[in-house]
Amino acid sequence: MYTFSSKLKIFSIVLIILGAIGVGIGFSTSHKSFEEVETLLAEESHHGGHGEADAHHAPAHDTHAKEAAHGDAHNEHHAEAEHGHVDEHAKHIEHVQHQIANRPWSALYVAAFFFMMIALGCLAFYAIQIASQAGWSPVLFRVMEAITAYLLPGALIVLLIAAASHFIGHNNIFIWMDPEVVAHDKLIQGKSGWLNIWGFIFRGLIFIGGWSLYRHFARKFSIAQDTAEDKSNFKKSFRIAAGFLVFFIYTESMMSWDWIMSVDPHWFSTLFGWYVFASMFVSGITAIALVTLYLKSRGYLEFVNANHLHDVAKFMFAISIFWTYLWFSQFMLIWYSNIPEEVTYFISRFNDYQLPFLGMVVLNFVFPILMLMNADYKRMPWFVVMTGIVILFGHYIDIFNMIMPATVGDRWSIGIPEIGAILLFAGLFIYVVFTALTKAPLLAKGYPLIKESEEFHY
Amino acid sequence: MEASKVIHAIYNDDDVLMSAVKKVRAEKHHIEEIYTPFPVHGLDKAMGLEGTRIAICAFLYGLVGLTVAITMMNFIMIEDWPQNIGGKPSFSYIENMPAFVPIMFELTVFFAAHLMVITFYLRSRMWPFKKAENPDPRTTDDHFLMEIGVHGNEDALETLLKETGAVEIKLVDKAH
Numbered sequence: 001m002y003t004f005s006s007k008l009k010i011f012s013i014v015l016i017i018l019g020a021i022g023v024g025i026g027f028s029t030s031h032k033s034f035e036e037v038e039t040l041l042a043e044e045s046h047h048g049g050h051g052e053a054d055a056h057h058a059p060a061h062d063t064h065a066k067e068a069a070h071g072d073a074h075n076e077h078h079a080e081a082e083h084g085h086v087d088e089h090a091k092h093i094e095h096v097q098h099q100i101a102n103r104p105w106s107a108l109y110v111a112a113f114f115f116m117m118i119a120l121g122c123l124a125f126y127a128i129q130i131a132s133q134a135g136w137s138p139v140l141f142r143v144m145e146a147i148t149a150y151l152l153p154g155a156l157i158v159l160l161i162a163a164a165s166h167f168i169g170h171n172n173i174f175i176w177m178d179p180e181v182v183a184h185d186k187l188i189q190g191k192s193g194w195l196n197i198w199g200f201i202f203r204g205l206i207f208i209g210g211w212s213l214y215r216h217f218a219r220k221f222s223i224a225q226d227t228a229e230d231k232s233n234f235k236k237s238f239r240i241a242a243g244f245l246v247f248f249i250y251t252e253s254m255m256s257w258d259w260i261m262s263v264d265p266h267w268f269s270t271l272f273g274w275y276v277f278a279s280m281f282v283s284g285i286t287a288i289a290l291v292t293l294y295l296k297s298r299g300y301l302e303f304v305n306a307n308h309l310h311d312v313a314k315f316m317f318a319i320s321i322f323w324t325y326l327w328f329s330q331f332m333l334i335w336y337s338n339i340p341e342e343v344t345y346f347i348s349r350f351n352d353y354q355l356p357f358l359g360m361v362v363l364n365f366v367f368p369i370l371m372l373m374n375a376d377y378k379r380m381p382w383f384v385v386m387t388g389i390v391i392l393f394g395h396y397i398d399i400f401n402m403i404m405p406a407t408v409g410d411r412w413s414i415g416i417p418e419i420g421a422i423l424l425f426a427g428l429f430i431y432v433v434f435t436a437l438t439k440a441p442l443l444a445k446g447y448p449l450i451k452e453s454e455e456f457h458y
Numbered sequence: 459m460e461a462s463k464v465i466h467a468i469y470n471d472d473d474v475l476m477s478a479v480k481k482v483r484a485e486k487h488h489i490e491e492i493y494t495p496f497p498v499h500g501l502d503k504a505m506g507l508e509g510t511r512i513a514i515c516a517f518l519y520g521l522v523g524l525t526v527a528i529t530m531m532n533f534i535m536i537e538d539w540p541q542n543i544g545g546k547p548s549f550s551y552i553e554n555m556p557a558f559v560p561i562m563f564e565l566t567v568f569f570a571a572h573l574m575v576i577t578f579y580l581r582s583r584m585w586p587f588k589k590a591e592n593p594d595p596r597t598t599d600d601h602f603l604m605e606i607g608v609h610g611n612e613d614a615l616e617t618l619l620k621e622t623g624a625v626e627i628k629l630v631d632k633a634h
Contacts (some may be wrong), residue, residue: 332556338545373517 002300002437008430015427022420026104030417037097098170099411105172106407109161111421113259114283114399115429116154117276118392121284123148123215124248124277125315130218130241136311138453139303141444142437143292145219147284149436150429152212157425158259159204166197173407174200176265188265195262203258207251214244225446234448252277260399263406267345271330276402278323282364283395285315286388291433293381300442306379307458313378313387317368320391324365349401352410356397363394396422463608463631464490465615466593467624468601472498475602478622479504482606485618491605493597512581516574523569527562593630 032040126144129137162173171178175188176195182188188195217240225233253273261272269275289312295301334342349357371387372378404412444450469475475498482489489505532551535558540548547553579585597603604624606615612629619627 328556328559332559335556375513 001440002295002434002442004434004438005298008434012427012430012434015423015430017427019420019422019424019427022416023104023108023424024420026107026417026420030101030104032097032100034093034097037093037100041093041096096411098172099408101170102172102407103411104417105161105165105169106403107417107421108424109158109165109173110396110399110403111418111425112154112158112161113403114396114422115150115425116158117280117395117399118283118287118429119148119151119154120211120252121277121280121282122287123151123211123284124245124252124281125284125288126218127214127241127244127248130237131245133238133449135449135452136308136456136458138444138447138450139301139308139456140288140292140312141222141447142440142442143288143295143301145215145222145440146433146436147287147291148215148219150432151215152208153432154425154429155204155208155211159201159208162204162259163197163201173403174262174265175406176262191265194257195265200258200262203254207255210244210247210251214240214247218244222444222447223440226441226444228446231448233446249277252280260402263403264345267342269330269334269342269345271326275323275326275330278319278326279395279398282316282319282323283392285312285319286391288312289316289384290388290392293385295437295442297381303443303454305457307456308453309381309384310375310378310458311456313372313384316384316388316391317372317378320364320368320372323395324361327361327364345405348405348409353401353405353412356401360394360397360401363390363397367391367394463612463629465606465608465612465619466626466628466630467604467606467619467622468594468596468626468628469604469623470601470625471623472501472602474623475604476501476504478604478619478624481622482604482618487611487615487618488607489604490607493593493603493605495598495600495602498602512574512578515577516570519573519577520566520570522573523566524562526569527558527565531558531561 122144126141126148128134129141129144165171165173166177171181175181176191177197177200182192218237221233221237221240225231225237256273256276260276261268289309292301292304292312293309296304331346334346337343367390368387371383371390377383400412400414400418447453467478469478472494475492475494479489479492479501483504483506492501492505494501528551535554536548536551542548546557551558592598593605594601594603604619606619608615608629616627
């Protein structure tokens, strides 16, 4: 049995408190009045500190200049143009005001989704191991079960933040939740059969219900099998794993439309569900590797050897490449055809998010492919830990890139609200996962393939 | 040192063979070669053979393929005749890079795979019309053959091999 060390417990609680303070600071500094934003923008354009801000001003000035040229001949036109410029100025400031207000919400949402997705990816991996009757991984089942314990609270928090952004906030994450916006937007009106707040909540609850139900019973059968006389729990576990995987691939896809793709309600992509899946799958596997190595270093998993680590690292390596394949397929198809209604998605990411957008390809592809290609490196714990941390950071940036451009636009940064939210959910994740680890023996000894797994060598 | 006389010990079970290899090596006899009808897992480790470096070759060949792809397309599409084809930007390589990635990928794999296979053929001396080097045709079916060099210790070797469970022991003169 594992005992939650008091040091780690205090560490996770400290993370939660620090994170909560950071999130609080984020929310308290994001409410800026019209005048405050106006002076902020004036200062920025004066100092020229924000290239993005200048770019934002440029179109307004351009139209003004053009209109002014006309105005030489027609004075009344000139007056109209002046008027239009003032309107545009006010609109611009309101736009920026919204973006600033959206930032703490999005920061919270990105971090909440990221940690939820680790648990969900891990659950999918667990179900695949059981359904495929893998012989190498049963020694890691209890670690996987513990990580998936975060799924229920984590997913509920994601849904709660999304709903709260509508009911408490000002639709800070999903603009389609704003009836004001929908009233003036034919495209969103056409999608309102799917994109409406109650449908969103209802579907979310079904997804979470289905996943948690599987997790609950898989865990129950797994623990029951430890002391069972026959293999009936194993058989049941196998059957529900197969059923869950079918349910999962449908709901995961729909979840990615609802929870992520709908932040850009004008944009759509068919392989998006797969893309999000690859991201969560590799993060989940990486989390398994990191938790396993932590427990092993504390002497709790003496039955896990370098061969198990090697296999987990192979999965990290392969799914990182799979993620890149999907990322590139999505990007390249849209870049190549360059259809305006699709390509704006990448234009905004390329212009305003160049470093995170291209940086994550280095973190999620170049780094793992070079670090984990060698068979010997995959067996070295510190190497896998280092690569794992880079992969997890890279996939946080991935989610960041999916959400932020739609909500805060060029007003992004990784500062107190973002880091606070990461710490908050990291602390919660550690607390929930390691508490779940104490609830059952770390070796699923009743599992029929456990002997094979203990003696697994590659 | 190549021995002029060798002993061929024949086994009919891979487990027996494995334990025989360990015993022979423990007695410090040099195993020249082992012939098996199929890969015996762990035999290379038991014999103390070095690991293969063919994966490193493949990695380097892949880099060659990537370089070939980039140089070729940069010259053809960007430097030599930068046409406007369907509005794709041909001002620099990086601007049009996504369109080149499928070819970069395929050539990397192509070079890595083919050159590695050719390297394997050369290093293991395999080619069409090559004379087979099989000392006993049964080793391609269901027998395992261990070849050990003899340096005047013939009798000691024979008793040792008998102990290890060899079903047949032959002294072969390689000199002719």
